[in-house]
Amino acid sequence: MRRRLKVTITKIRTRTGSASGFEVFCPVCGGQTETLSIEESARLLAAGRERLEEMIAARLVHTVSIAGAPRRVCVNSLPGRKS
Ligand SMILES: [Zn+2]
Numbered sequence: 001m002r003r004r005l006k007v008t009i010t011k012i013r014t015r016t017g018s019a020s021g022f023e024v025f026c027p028v029c030g031g032q033t034e035t036l037s038i039e040e041s042a043r044l045l046a047a048g049r050e051r052l053e054e055m056i057a058a059r060l061v062h063t064v065s066i067a068g069a070p071r072r073v074c075v076n077s078l079p080g081r082k083s
Contacts, residue, residue, distance in 0.1 A: 026074045028062040035064055035072035044078060 026033040041061070042049040052073075055061040062074035 024064050024066060024072060026062050026064050026076065028059075029074060029076050033062075033064075034075040036075055036078075038071060038073060041073040041078060 022035065023032045024035055025031070026035075036044070038049070038052065042052045045052055045055075052061065056063055056073075060077070062077040063071045064074055065071055
């Protein structure tokens, strides 16, 4: 399961290139982190948008607010991405 998630992340990164996955400061991690859109993160989880929103509400997944842009999800906080 963990391995499959990593493969999926690699594929999405390759496909979206620099248009997404840009780095921002995550206050929870306390450093620069790559981020994904809510939609991309829900796709990675394979558990759906609702489950992702639950995890965000429970603070299991970090979100970063950027002025004038939709919420971004901290890649470090996604399951299988913890170091
Ligand atoms: Zn974070």
